[in-house]
Amino acid sequence: MNRLTILAVRLALLGAFLAAWEMLPRHGVLDARMLPPLGDVLRMLVDVLGRPRVQEAIGVSAGEFAVAFLIAIPLGAAIGILIAENDYLGEIFKPMLFYVFSVPKSIFLPMFILVFGIGFQQKVAYAAFSTVFIVIMSATAAVESVKADHLLVARSYGATRAQIIGRVYLPSMMPVLLEALRLSMIFNFTGVLIAEMYASRTGIGQLIANWGENFQMPQLFAGVVFLATVAIVFNESIRWLEAQCSAWRT
Amino acid sequence: MRRPRPVTVRRLLIVAVLVLWEAVPQTGLIPELLLPSLSSTLRALIADWDKYGEALLVTLYEVSLAMLVACGAGILVGALVGGLKPLRDLLLPVFSSLYAVPIVILYPIFTAWLGIGSEAKIAFAGVYGFFPVMLSTAAGIRTIDPQLLLAARAMGATVPQQIGRVVIPASIPTVLTGLRLGGALTIIGVVVSEMLTSTAGIGYLVTRYRTILDSAHVFAAVFMILVLSILFDTFARYIERRTMVWQTAGRRERTDTADRRLTTAPAPV
Numbered sequence: 001m002n003r004l005t006i007l008a009v010r011l012a013l014l015g016a017f018l019a020a021w022e023m024l025p026r027h028g029v030l031d032a033r034m035l036p037p038l039g040d041v042l043r044m045l046v047d048v049l050g051r052p053r054v055q056e057a058i059g060v061s062a063g064e065f066a067v068a069f070l071i072a073i074p075l076g077a078a079i080g081i082l083i084a085e086n087d088y089l090g091e092i093f094k095p096m097l098f099y100v101f102s103v104p105k106s107i108f109l110p111m112f113i114l115v116f117g118i119g120f121q122q123k124v125a126y127a128a129f130s131t132v133f134i135v136i137m138s139a140t141a142a143v144e145s146v147k148a149d150h151l152l153v154a155r156s157y158g159a160t161r162a163q164i165i166g167r168v169y170l171p172s173m174m175p176v177l178l179e180a181l182r183l184s185m186i187f188n189f190t191g192v193l194i195a196e197m198y199a200s201r202t203g204i205g206q207l208i209a210n211w212g213e214n215f216q217m218p219q220l221f222a223g224v225v226f227l228a229t230v231a232i233v234f235n236e237s238i239r240w241l242e243a244q245c246s247a248w249r250t
Numbered sequence: 251m252r253r254p255r256p257v258t259v260r261r262l263l264i265v266a267v268l269v270l271w272e273a274v275p276q277t278g279l280i281p282e283l284l285l286p287s288l289s290s291t292l293r294a295l296i297a298d299w300d301k302y303g304e305a306l307l308v309t310l311y312e313v314s315l316a317m318l319v320a321c322g323a324g325i326l327v328g329a330l331v332g333g334l335k336p337l338r339d340l341l342l343p344v345f346s347s348l349y350a351v352p353i354v355i356l357y358p359i360f361t362a363w364l365g366i367g368s369e370a371k372i373a374f375a376g377v378y379g380f381f382p383v384m385l386s387t388a389a390g391i392r393t394i395d396p397q398l399l400l401a402a403r404a405m406g407a408t409v410p411q412q413i414g415r416v417v418i419p420a421s422i423p424t425v426l427t428g429l430r431l432g433g434a435l436t437i438i439g440v441v442v443s444e445m446l447t448s449t450a451g452i453g454y455l456v457t458r459y460r461t462i463l464d465s466a467h468v469f470a471a472v473f474m475i476l477v478l479s480i481l482f483d484t485f486a487r488y489i490e491r492r493t494m495v496w497q498t499a500g501r502r503e504r505t506d507t508a509d510r511r512l513t514t515a516p517a518p519v
Contacts, residue, residue: 006339013340034363091256092263102483104438106445107453107475110460110468114284182350190352197354197446198457205355209446212358220358228351235350 036218045222061204064192068127076132080139105130109198118199127191131184138180142173174245182238286466295470309451316372316436320379328387353378357443366447375439379432386428390421422493430486437479
């Protein structure tokens, strides 16, 4: 199949899915109280986004996301580079990190609540904690993706340290770094939402959990559609950047 | 001075963490409310073992059903998507985009649909574990050495023979990696959903003891989940190593350098 056909079939599938979501509950095939028709959900989304309380909640969540990101990325990158560049430290900590990586982070939420309460700091601390391990792993992978041959050539031609970093390290690491950025954003986003759904007074995650508990299905679906759209748009834009940079790799 | 071996340092670090976990709360540097000592955590675990055991059974029941859902659906869809080129071109990029959506936001929908019993947890954790299983099955089937299939076809293997003798054995190592990741995610999914809205299970115990500020019992429950997930990871890695021989079998240069364990593993028949 060529690219146009693929795109057309994909759009057709998406159209069929959306049409089914609109038609089936509307005509009583599915219970409209359980699955509100798409039209109702979108109308509710516009309505909900206009409410000051929701706007404030989105602002709080975005703030938590941004601060956690600013903490997790430099911290994780520093640890990751240290482990990758120093063989001795790497041998000590890499197996431990692999184990920690496979452990569910959300079970530590109660400890963050005990230490930080249920406010802004707790969300930031938990989201940064759940993100930092993927950043460490990706940073290690990024450093290891630099080819030793390239370093050797650069050194034998007398490149300075700054030149080696700017001309060898960064271009080789760029695609892996963007991949890391994408993954850590997914982790961070999920971390903030879980923390808010678990115990919070504000934030979009708390709103969603609350709508679910009160059986307000149109609001709940509007929130889910909004968050899913934001996540997909973020993800796709970084993937697009990744595709732009992968030319450097070869 | 020679530096100690990394393994020794690692073991010392783990011992140090355990000792500090016991010593620091004992001396009162950190109040027991924030960090109950190792001994009081274990004491809480033993004293209320009947409660923890009951909760563990509920969680294990949900995890095993969710794993069945995730693995069954994941392997089926993954095999279709990986094996059929039109489907692969059409759907694989879509699945990778959907992977970005934080699945936890679906949990309120599941509880509204299925109630707050085990069904909602199984459905949620099943969806959580589905993606890694499906993606790695698709990858496992797609990355089979085409030479193997060519040889089988040249010697007149029928399609069922090709699938049974080439496709499945060759893709098993990749699929198992997916099962390990997917299994870990189903455990996370069940525990998270129990923590959010639930009436039973270890995650529920974590939340209940947190609301009454009983730190020792919270830590005991968290400790159990940690042990559970590490046991699962170790077990899955062990199985993976045992089956690695299927992938390297017949490739001399790789079996020579490969892990010594491979030579003791049963040969593929």
